[in-house]
Amino acid sequence: MSAPAKDAENDVSREGTGVRAPGRARIADRTLRTDRWWLQPLLTVLGLATFIVYATVRAFVRTAYWVPDYHYLTPFYSPCVSTSCVAGSSHFGHWFGAFPSWLPLGALVLPFLLGFRLTCYYYRKAYYRSVWFSPPACAVAEPHARYSGETRLPLIIQNVHRYFFYVATIVSLVNTYDAIMAFRSPSGFGFGLGNIIIVANVVLLWAYTLSCHSCRHVTGGRLKHFSKHPVRYWVWTKVSKLNTRHMALAWTTLGTLVLTDLYVMLVSSGAIADLRFVG
Template sequence: MATGTEPQPSSGGGVRTGTRAAIAAPHLRTDRWWLAPAVTAAGLLAFVLYSTWRAFADTHYYSAPYVSPFYSPCLAERCQTMHAGPNAALFGSWWIISPAIIILIFPLGFRLTCYYYRKAYYRAFWLSPPACAVAEPHRAYTGETRLPLILQNLHRYFFYAALLVAGVLTYDTVLAFRDTHYRWGHMGLGTLLFLLNIALIWAYTLSCHSCRHIVGGRIKHFSRHPVRYRVWGFISRLNAHHMLLAWASLVSVALADFYVFLLASGAFSDPRFF
């Protein structure tokens, strides 16, 4: 029975509409719910600033036998003429800006459209919503049905590009077992960093939700496809750690690039184990 004292729904937009429960407080949480989105925003912003600096720096990205993952494959002719890098010059001499701009769009596009990273920056930067049980400030919600968010559906295609990039980085890791004279049998600290990085890159790429669907999403009878079922099971176990792998691979690729930068800039020499 109405008593005449019930709280009236807010006339604002977003979650504060007449169709939602009328709660006067912005939220009822008493914990530090803001800490997770704040840390996420700080981590992502740090990587964006660092990668932007390194991508446009156009220098100190090769120190034999290591080439920075930000610049690989280095496709501009100026890679060889200016930096004596090992990669093929497919773009010729007309490409005048940083060679990293050619290739970084593919791994960055894969990460930007990744299901986990969507959740991370939606909450951290767009506050949509900032945390569970905390109202978002937006007056309307359209999901990923309009520009620019409809472009998130390109994730499955960026996945194939990410496989190619991971293959190139694997090749670079193999080359990291050569010395400065390109003779096999070298192992330095950089070699170990490259091994760690490529392992995390592959784990993150294969744990992708799109990869899991490609392997087993359309199978109706797993018993008829035992090999694909085993692969699907392996990827599913990786997928359970997708968030951890996303952050670990983000840190490792930046660390590998920074290590090459230190070597190329002459900060120190690569410690060799044999």
């Protein structure tokens, strides 16, 4: 590289990129927008923070997560495979001994589910804009001088999203099994309001998981001729339609997870009685 080119590159590095790049208009104001552009990032932060606080507390309290009469198990504790789990809640047996008090009983899968959400294409957009302000809104300058993209640490880790997708699919199967096991009562088969909530949550979790961009790539990616793969093309078209609702499902499933856990907690603690339809 010639000396003038190196000097120019150094100048760009010093001055920054994006709105601070050489040749861009020097506007002192962060933005000229007069609308409430900050409202969407604020609501996103509040929504994510609410879920994180609630889920963190519930993951560590180790109480009111299992209803023995109806086999209701909250998704925050599934699968429960430690000897620390209350009797009956370990649908897949005990794989580990007693967990220390600082370790969540759902620790086997919680890190993978957290990784799946954190690296999700929609959630990236959500917290990049609302937490990192990169950028917070259209036509609003971000505070960062430079941005290297997802090509180096730590953001290069986002590229493992496809592997978290595989684990999330397995966890969805586990949650489906939990939902089936919940159709019980002291007299045999039965179902109540809790079953409706648990099944609805599982269905929406499947919809969110399958609407993932990685799932769309798995079903139809790298195909040069759809005509030679009619089955994969059919699956790809269905996943693509679901993919357009990925953002809505990302938020909806946060709500249904909280609702399901809250309902199981209230029934398990005796605060309310499950509304039974059969059994």
